Amino acid sequence: MRFLHTADWHLGRRLFGYDLYEEQRDAMRQLIEIAQEEKVDAVVVAGDLYDRQNPAEQAVAQLADFIQEINLELKLPLLMINGNHDSAVRLGVGNQWYQQTNFYLHTQLSQAFEPIEMENVQFFLLPYFELYEARQFFEDDQIRTLEQAITLVVEQMQKHFVAGKQHVLVAHFFAAGSQRSDSETTISVGGLDAVPINLLAPFDYVALGHVHNKDALQQKLVRYSGSLLKFSLSEAHQTKGVLIVDTDPQISVHFRPIKQLHEVQNIQGEFSDLTNNDYLRTHHVDQTAYTGIVLEDTNVISNASQYLRDKFPRFLMMSRAHGLATYTEKKITASQLQSPLKLLSDFYEDATQTTLSTAQKKVAENALKEADECDL
Amino acid sequence: MRFLHTADWHLGRRLFGYDLYEEQRDAMRQLIEIAQEEKVDAVVVAGDLYDRQNPAEQAVAQLADFIQEINLELKLPLLMINGNHDSAVRLGVGNQWYQQTNFYLHTQLSQAFEPIEMENVQFFLLPYFELYEARQFFEDDQIRTLEQAITLVVEQMQKHFVAGKQHVLVAHFFAAGSQRSDSETTISVGGLDAVPINLLAPFDYVALGHVHNKDALQQKLVRYSGSLLKFSLSEAHQTKGVLIVDTDPQISVHFRPIKQLHEVQNIQGEFSDLTNNDYLRTHHVDQTAYTGIVLEDTNVISNASQYLRDKFPRFLMMSRAHGLATYTEKKITASQLQSPLKLLSDFYEDATQTTLSTAQKKVAENALKEADECDL
Structure with a gap:
């Protein structure tokens, strides 16, 4: 049989x-x-x-x-x-x-x-x-x-x-x-x-x-x-x-x-390539697959996952091939120490290369104020 | 057919x-x-x-x-x-x-x-x-x-x-x-x-x-x-x-x-009767049934449910036939007002006919202290 x-x-x-x-x-x-x-x-x-x-x-x-x-x-x-x-x-x-x-x-x-x-x-x-x-x-x-x-x-x-x-x-x-x-x-x-x-x-x-x-x-x-x-x-x-x-x-x-209806794949590359339509097309990257992505970049990239999800509708996760570039430790200045809000916005700027929006600044101000008032 | x-x-x-x-x-x-x-x-x-x-x-x-x-x-x-x-x-x-x-x-x-x-x-x-x-x-x-x-x-x-x-x-x-x-x-x-x-x-x-x-x-x-x-x-x-x-x-x-393996019953009476073995026996009360109890008493009874559960292993719930006796409103004295702990222990004594234990008093003291310190 x-x-x-x-x-x-x-x-x-x-x-x-x-x-x-x-x-x-x-x-x-x-x-x-x-x-x-x-x-x-x-x-x-x-x-x-x-x-x-x-x-x-x-x-x-x-x-x-x-x-x-x-x-x-x-x-x-x-x-x-x-x-x-x-x-x-x-x-x-x-x-x-x-x-x-x-x-x-x-x-x-x-x-x-x-x-x-x-x-x-x-x-x-x-x-x-x-x-x-x-x-x-x-x-x-x-x-x-x-x-x-x-x-x-x-x-x-x-x-x-x-x-x-x-x-x-x-x-x-x-x-x-x-x-x-x-x-x-x-x-x-x-x-x-x-x-x-x-x-x-x-x-x-x-x-x-x-x-x-x-x-x-x-x-x-x-x-x-x-x-x-x-x-x-x-x-x-x-x-x-x-x-x-x-x-x-x-x-x-x-x-x-059994052929997979949607493949599962790991891909590795530079963020700028993997979010570039021409690159994806010429390199025959399967954008419909369930995809894990290993970035070769070492710099911080704002909203990287969101950009990758736009290109890969079945995006699963992202990791870094070489880690993040070591963050250069900076001395905290006297003016930062006197203003927690300045300390926060400088850090945000360093980390994301963008500044806090007005709305974000407002949220931060309120949070700092509350923390200050009820110092348990 | x-x-x-x-x-x-x-x-x-x-x-x-x-x-x-x-x-x-x-x-x-x-x-x-x-x-x-x-x-x-x-x-x-x-x-x-x-x-x-x-x-x-x-x-x-x-x-x-x-x-x-x-x-x-x-x-x-x-x-x-x-x-x-x-x-x-x-x-x-x-x-x-x-x-x-x-x-x-x-x-x-x-x-x-x-x-x-x-x-x-x-x-x-x-x-x-x-x-x-x-x-x-x-x-x-x-x-x-x-x-x-x-x-x-x-x-x-x-x-x-x-x-x-x-x-x-x-x-x-x-x-x-x-x-x-x-x-x-x-x-x-x-x-x-x-x-x-x-x-x-x-x-x-x-x-x-x-x-x-x-x-x-x-x-x-x-x-x-x-x-x-x-x-x-x-x-x-x-x-x-x-x-x-x-x-x-x-x-x-x-x-x-279909005979119920354990009956479901509502019984009504005085607390002292319903927790008295002789009374239950002479009145042929089915202690094995799923039992809802209506108390005829009007006074506060400490741990009443626990006592009833001891007599009725399938005790379901307790209610009052005539409600609780109206609590005689008492004037709050000046000494009570100055001490929240005294106010609390006097109330507890009125309601339960017993005094706060040392452990209970300690808990109350701590809670009042915390409330006092962080008066948000």
Whole structure:
């Protein structure tokens, strides 16, 4: 059989305050097109459907539309688990009904051990779980690390293995040796949360979610699909997409990219260039992308962010390649000391190269007056 | 056929801060027992499943368990609409799958016109909707009142009537002439939200939700089932329960009460009696009930609420039957005027019959000192 492996949709996510709804919709549409082109027999989603435990109505409606289209309209089997960003309770409502159309949604650890069989494959859907759930399920208070828990989980799963079939694990955790990026939320600390990949050896393929970079783990058959979208500036150079997994005669995997509706980019340059239309045009700068800007200038530039936002409607943030030029310390003069207002306006002039407006001066005067009168 | 008519579960509701989870569970359990005893063919829920648009996980899990038991385990058809307290989007997730087991959940106006047919009955499930939805659906910007909208809704439904069948409307609104109580939330103002009951004449039975008192509307075949629980002190004397509706040979309705796990009561008396164990025992006062207390005393009683809470673990609030005794106005003496602290402690003594403690005096002194020093 052939299935599509995806994860980390994070519906409802924002990027520096920008709503990614349109980007999500576009990526989902491409995912469906790929599933149809590749004629897959099932879609596997390895957790983090939503970006938060209690998603906004818009995200709830978006997921509902999408799972309806995949499972009810296209009649594709859907295998899904919750991730650390999802609420098992909220996401899990309805799962008893979903099974009737081959939509398997596991949100409780206890559901992980009954394999879903399709053709020659046994799928084990292991939802994201907390250690206390493993202690309860295995009635073992000694479970202190995810490694211990996963060891028991895999042992339990192996009891259900049918010889001659292929065994696929769907799970959501951090596999030891993966590179982290800054858009996943780290839940645990101190290395308790890393699963050694040798524990996963009994499986023919492990469809993972959690890490957003598909190349974070260099393993052939234990794979992160990565997210569909770039969720941070550090992911600007990653390629996002889904994995297509063939199981016959043996496991083989190929990657299908998802084009970003709006790219994420880091650009660097002089302020005068980056706000100059001719420069942007001749240098083929993508002004529609979500953009982080590194300025090479070292001088103070008034309202720089506002000017950059005018040129880049999806401007995210600005930083300096070489810092600000060291401010030459000036002696404070006697006349400044006698007039706090003069001290303030001289400083403002030094820092911004403009003088205080009449309105600004008025505000400053009033503030200084109040400070003077109520000297608590 | 025979169906059970219920509404206004308000899962997640609190009463003066008390969680009603156990009361809800107990009432649900009784509802299921009644459904089984009465051998009903379906359960009809006329809105307000949850108490809020975004219910807590606990309430979500409670509803999920309950609908699973009714529909999947007992295999009872379930006909349900959202009420004004529910989010149509959140509640509606999964509804496309639910239909496969005769669980019909309508949350969009557009779903209201396709009848659910069972035996000789056509059920029309009209979800709670906002006027803008009616304007969109009927493509008519002139719809300004719920009366206008319901007129069009009923006309549209009648086009789907099959002659010789009985027609049941399930809806969630305020029917003109009903008595309101203080535990429903009034959404609209100015009478726009009241539906004249003559509009409902085409139906053989109208299963309503919204009003929590089953007797609020004196109509034989247009009925509120009322809530399962008492949600305010003003409902202390109401009887809560569900309606059992027989359709054959013609509509007949009988009421089945739900016993409150803990009663809601108003009691009145002297403070000394109501905090006296012998008095409470000999007068058979239910100390386990959610209790509002009206004191007949007129004097100030220090920490009265705390003493009452000790006797009534579900104490809700206290009020006075005859107000407080008029405070005899005293002349302020010259020595009081010279010392704000003396003025304060004399007042405290008059009001509470106790003197300021050393710690209280210290706090007062400091506060007066600060006020004196920074006289802005």
